[in-house]
Amino acid sequence: MNTKPKSKKALIAISIISGVILLLVLLVVLFFRGVFFGKSHRVEISADTIFNTQYNSGDLIKIGDKLYYNYEPTDSLDDLLTHGIYEISSLGSSRVYWKGPQFHPCPSSNLFSLKAIEGEIIADGTTLLYDENNTVEIQKYNLFTKRLETYRKLETAYGEEPRNFEYIDGVYFYESLNSLYMEKDGKLEKLFDTGYHGEAGPNTFSVNGNILRETINLNNFCYVSKDELYYAKSLEDTTTVCRYNIPDKKETEIAKLNYSADDVFNLFITDGKAVVDTYNFSATDSKPRLYLIDTESDEEPTEILKEHNLSYMSESIAVLDGYFYIASDGNYNSEKGILAVDLNNPDNPKKIYDGAVSSIHILDNEWIYFTDEDCVLRRITHDGKKVELVFG
Numbered sequence: 001m002n003t004k005p006k007s008k009k010a011l012i013a014i015s016i017i018s019g020v021i022l023l024l025v026l027l028v029v030l031f032f033r034g035v036f037f038g039k040s041h042r043v044e045i046s047a048d049t050i051f052n053t054q055y056n057s058g059d060l061i062k063i064g065d066k067l068y069y070n071y072e073p074t075d076s077l078d079d080l081l082t083h084g085i086y087e088i089s090s091l092g093s094s095r096v097y098w099k100g101p102q103f104h105p106c107p108s109s110n111l112f113s114l115k116a117i118e119g120e121i122i123a124d125g126t127t128l129l130y131d132e133n134n135t136v137e138i139q140k141y142n143l144f145t146k147r148l149e150t151y152r153k154l155e156t157a158y159g160e161e162p163r164n165f166e167y168i169d170g171v172y173f174y175e176s177l178n179s180l181y182m183e184k185d186g187k188l189e190k191l192f193d194t195g196y197h198g199e200a201g202p203n204t205f206s207v208n209g210n211i212l213r214e215t216i217n218l219n220n221f222c223y224v225s226k227d228e229l230y231y232a233k234s235l236e237d238t239t240t241v242c243r244y245n246i247p248d249k250k251e252t253e254i255a256k257l258n259y260s261a262d263d264v265f266n267l268f269i270t271d272g273k274a275v276v277d278t279y280n281f282s283a284t285d286s287k288p289r290l291y292l293i294d295t296e297s298d299e300e301p302t303e304i305l306k307e308h309n310l311s312y313m314s315e316s317i318a319v320l321d322g323y324f325y326i327a328s329d330g331n332y333n334s335e336k337g338i339l340a341v342d343l344n345n346p347d348n349p350k351k352i353y354d355g356a357v358s359s360i361h362i363l364d365n366e367w368i369y370f371t372d373e374d375c376v377l378r379r380i381t382h383d384g385k386k387v388e389l390v391f392g
Contacts, residue, residue: 040092047364058113169226234261271322327357352384
């Protein structure tokens with residue numbers, strides 16, 4: 001009996017089925033990597049990375065000649081299919097992290113906050129792990145296994161749960177609800193107690209029979225180096241900006257403002273200048289006020305940008321090399337765009353971008369990266385003369 005025709009047909013059928021399966025697998029892989037979504041642009045990323053902890057969104061980091069971006073749109077089918085962490089380079093972009101469809105509104109994000117440490121993608125402080133054995137764990141994201149893995153573990157002797165950490169000049173700092181620690185010789189060393197809003201703590205004391213709380217606003221720590229940090233310390237309705245020398249364990253009070261701890265939102269330091277971002281909820285004009293402080297003199301704080309329409313709900317802020325950058329999306333009657341303020345000449349700010357801006361990120365000395373309300377990522381030179389589309 002001649003079976004060759006049947007065998008030939010079977011081979012053809014198997015080849016077609018195998019080809020279809022391979023094509024489907026390829027399409028699925030490309031889908032998961034975000035290839036089909038038209039977001040990719042070839043972007044040269046060559047400027048040297050700078051150390052700058054003074055932006056806090058955790059949505060964009062730079063490692064070498066690559067960016068890693070938390071892309072999380074909220075108003076279209078993009079919610080379902082295109083969100084994720086993308087790697088962006090001169091080759092284009094590809095999705096390196098995706099946990100499946102995400103529907104909005106949702107109680108929490110499918111992504112994790114980003115930090116870059118020694119060439120690794122680190123899950124930021126909001127995802128610190130802490131167990132019953134007083135062990136704190138920092139995790140990194142492995143680009144090959146597509147999983148979060150242990151980056152470092154540290155046993156704590158205090159029983160306080162670290163809520164955030166920073167890595168500065170080779171040193172890890174950990175913030176708990178009541179204290180600030182640094183890592184030394186594989187152990188945590190307490191620098192000082194910070195106090196805490198709403199709970200009794202070591203900084204509670206009595207004045208004229210009234211129990212008062214002196215608290216350090218943990219959201220306003222500003223690390224300048226491994227040896228020096230700044231913070232806002234409050235007592236009742238007065239906030240004091242302080243400098244702390246870590247080797248000498250010495251606190252120096254720099255300036256006072258008539259705001260409570262809850263009304264001080266941001267503290268930024270650059271080139272001997274401090275900028276304090278305040279908002280008084282009891283005021284009738286509902287306008288944030290920015291104060292400039294010379295950290296090396298006894299001059300009183302001066303208010304800056306008084307003539308500009310700002311909103312604490314819309315602003316994004318960063319600093320670099322004596323310049324203060326504030327951006328806004330234009331909501332809440334605020335002035336949209338990016339203002340660049342030379343802190344040696346703060347009365348003459350320059351608008352370097354005139355569109356809606358949701359967040360800004362300074363990762364090198366060449367570009368300011370920023371997003372709009374649709375999560376489109378762009379970058380602009382510091383003089384505002386050149387704008388490029390990066391992703392979206």
